[in-house]
Amino acid sequence: MxxxxxxxxxxxxxxxxxxxxxxxxxxxxxxxxxxxxxxxxxxxxxxxxxxxxxxxxxxxxxxxxxxxxxxxxxxxxxxxxxxxxxxxxPEAISGRSMNVLPTLKHRVEFFRLTPAGGSEAIHVDLVGVVHEKTIIVRSTGPDESVVLDPEHSYQAKLFTGSHLSTFSTRLTPDGVGPFGCYYLEYPDNLIHATVRKHRRVTTSFPAKLQSGEYQRASVDVTVSNISLIGAGVSSSVDFLTVGQSARLSMNLSVAQRVRPVEVYVEVRNRREKDGGFFYGLEFVRVSDEVRLEIKDFVLDSLATL
Incomplete structure (x- = not known):
């Protein structure tokens, strides 16, 4: 054989x-x-x-x-x-021979780079990976003025398919390249985590939910979790039943920019919780533009975990 x-x-x-x-x-x-x-x-x-x-x-x-x-x-x-x-x-791989970083043949959904110990993301895109040698990133700042410090280390988070990879890196000795590119060291340690297909992140931000009832005012709700296909919201008002349609309006903060979005939803479950009411909503009508905004928000939220 x-x-x-x-x-x-x-x-x-x-x-x-x-x-x-x-x-x-x-x-x-x-x-x-x-x-x-x-x-x-x-x-x-x-x-x-x-x-x-x-x-x-x-x-x-x-x-x-x-x-x-x-x-x-x-x-x-x-x-x-x-x-x-x-x-x-499980979920952790150490040593260069066991590292599996994506090449350009893989679809990279999200790449986030932050200074070690910091919280503010540096605006760079993943350009390519030379296996076991280097990672190439490119500045995406408004004027391509991003400067990486060779004395500092950086934490990177990378989404590919259903996997989140986390690793530490720093500039190589010849780390600055042309066209706003930087060369980062290939990681010695790489941690993998499998993320569910429809990624759901825990949140806590205000939104408006309006039922389809004629002249019914919208109700203030708190979005407690969100994914690409639905959201969970809580309210002090009991105003929806399972199977009812509604419109959810919310502001999503991504990359220091607030993005107002609106989606049509259907109530899939309802329960009383902590003196209030919790509704599980399924997105039933979403524009392609809004779906991309929600995806960016979900990925950005996951990267900060």
């Missing part, structure tokens, strides 16, 4: 794999159709995994087999020992 090493993009987290995965000596590690649900398992499979050379990489939706295949964890662990590498601790 001819085997080839797994390549970046062959398998992804939370999606059924389109082919069996083997160890270097041909032992089955993971059956076709099994979903990879943790970043640590995904990284281990890329480190140890092989596929048949005749297998084609998935190019479209995959329909898993009807039976429920299982991970051969015993073989996976024994194969790891054969390679003289211990399994990484």
């Amino acid at each position: 001819a085997l080839v090493k797994l390549q970046p993009g062959d398998i992804t987290s939370d999606d059924p794999i389109p082919f069996p995965i083997y160890s270097a000596d041909g032992k089955l590690l993971l059956q076709e159709g099994q979903s990879v649900t943790t970043s640590s398992l995904l990284d281990r499979l890329y480190d140890l995994g092989y596929r048949k050379s005749t297998e084609k990489v998935r190019s479209g939706p995959f329909n898993p087999v009807s039976h429920a295949p299982q991970v051969n964890t015993e073989l996976l662990i024994s194969s790891a020992h054969a390679h003289e590498k211990a399994l990484p601790k």
Whole structure:
């Protein structure tokens, strides 16, 4: 059986794999159709995994087999020992050989850089990653006047797909490049966390909620959590029932700019809480522009955690 090493993009987290995965000596590690649900398992499979050379990489939706295949964890662990590498601790990966930072082939949803011990983000975009060598960022300030200090270290947070990566870095010796670019050191320590598909962040800001009832005044509410598909709000007024439609108006603060947005919602659940009332709202009609504003807000909020 001819085997080839797994390549970046062959398998992804939370999606059924389109082919069996083997160890270097041909032992089955993971059956076709099994979903990879943790970043640590995904990284281990890329480190140890092989596929048949005749297998084609998935190019479209995959329909898993009807039976429920299982991970051969015993073989996976024994194969790891054969390679003289211990399994990484959940959600944390240390050492250069285990770092998995995205390249330009991956979709980078959000990159945040702050001085160590600070809270105000530096306006830079991730331009590229040279594996185990350097990270390239570019200033996005209003006049590209961002200056990174070679004497200071920086904390970076990076969103790709369903993963949040956190690491510490600093300028390389030749850290300043052309066109507002900077070269940062590739991290020695990299912490991964898996984030749910529809990221929900805890918040506490005021908003207005107006029911569809004729001439009914809008009610002051507090948005206690928000995601791309819905929000949770609380109010001292009991004025909505499950299934009722309403309009939610709120101001989202992102990158030192306030963005007023309005979405149409439907009440999915209602409960009394702490002497008030809590409503779970689903976004049922949102413009593309507003959806992007909400996404920016959610990602920015996650990056500050």
